[in-house]
Amino acid sequence: MTDPSPIPVRVRPEIAALPPYKQGKQAGGDAFKLSSNENPFDPLPGVLEAVNAATALNRYPDATAGRLRRRLAERFAVDDDSVHVAAGSVSILAQLVLATSGPGDEVIFAWRSFEAYPWLAVVAGATPIQVPLTADARHDLPAMAAAITDRTRVIIVCTPNNPTGPIVTQAEFDAFADTVPSDVLIILDEAYAEFVTDRESVDGVTVLGAEGRANVVVLRTFSKAFGLAGLRVGYAIGHPRILDAARSTSIPLSVTAHAEEAALASLEQEDELLRRVRVIAERRDRLAAALRAAGWRIPQAQGNFVWLPGGRETLELADAFDEAGLIVRPFAGDGLRISVGEEDSVEKVLAIAASVVKDLPEDHSGRGLA
Structure with missing residues (x-):
């Protein structure tokens, strides 16, 4: 209260x-x-052992989570600089909004969606623009496209949508992204990607592999499917210069050594x-x-x-x-x-x-x- x-x-x-x-x-x-x-x-096998082995509590962690970035870069066939690791994907959301948006700017997202979206915009000084979901609790991407103005700096697409559950399909996302100005950031929030079974769903890795999608950043996390919610570690994949802007607004040393070790051990248990x-x-x-x-x-x-x-x-x-x-x-x-x-x-x-x-x-x- x-x-x-x-x-x-x-x-x-x-x-x-x-x-x-x-x-x-x-x-x-x-x-x-x-x-x-x-x-x-x-936690997955080997994770607790890896965490317990990280005993140097008197030392700072690697500020870039370099080993985890390299491992994720290998996993998604991108350069190390195309990966950014932070204390949960919501931290990266905050960094990206701060890096792109300020007073007079607008951040568009579906509503209802993840409850952090409105206040992330407000904290940055920007105006949150909520676009109602459809009657079947899905993103109304045509309405979101219609809401874009010259003040729009960020559009967040959450799929599967938290808290309602439906996905955005690959075809829907591609058509939507084609309407978005190339200098407006699209954040594809895929915190629950591993649980998706619908083959029509958008896939962030596919999006990033497409030409002309340099303005898309994909967010994923170790909190949900990997079961590391208590350690707070998430990551982004995208254009290195966009991620550099996020890194510039981040709180230094926020990913602990224990979180990095746990994430690395989890990736070995696919x-x-x-x-x-x-x-x-x-x-x-x-x-x-x-x-x-x-x-x-x-x-x-x-x-x-x-x-x-x-x-x-x-x-x-x-x-x-x-x-x-x-x-x-x-x-x-x-x-x-x-x-x-x-x-x-x-x-x-x-x-x-x-x-x-x-x-x-x-x-x-x-x-x-x-």
């Missing part, structure tokens, strides 16, 4: 009015934490990673299908979460899950995001979801009952 008392020093009015980032609620006791899109599996991702994707699809069968109108789910369009009843619905020991993420007035967690949580989620959907008004946007 924000302290309502006066701030004792002069703070920018727009920052004083900005609510702090609200993390998914923590779970206590035997509750399942399904509020933060965390991976329910333990077979096990893919096995775990397949388990989570199958669990997600099963959960989404069962929710639809129970009477919910569920958007396409391609991340490691599902979306319940709760509308005005969102907070009341969240309370019902909370009372059952299921900590979910409510977005007041819009809906609930439920992470795909442990297998034991699935039936509990379905039981509560099935019990509450029947009480929704017949014309409710989230209700799919006949």
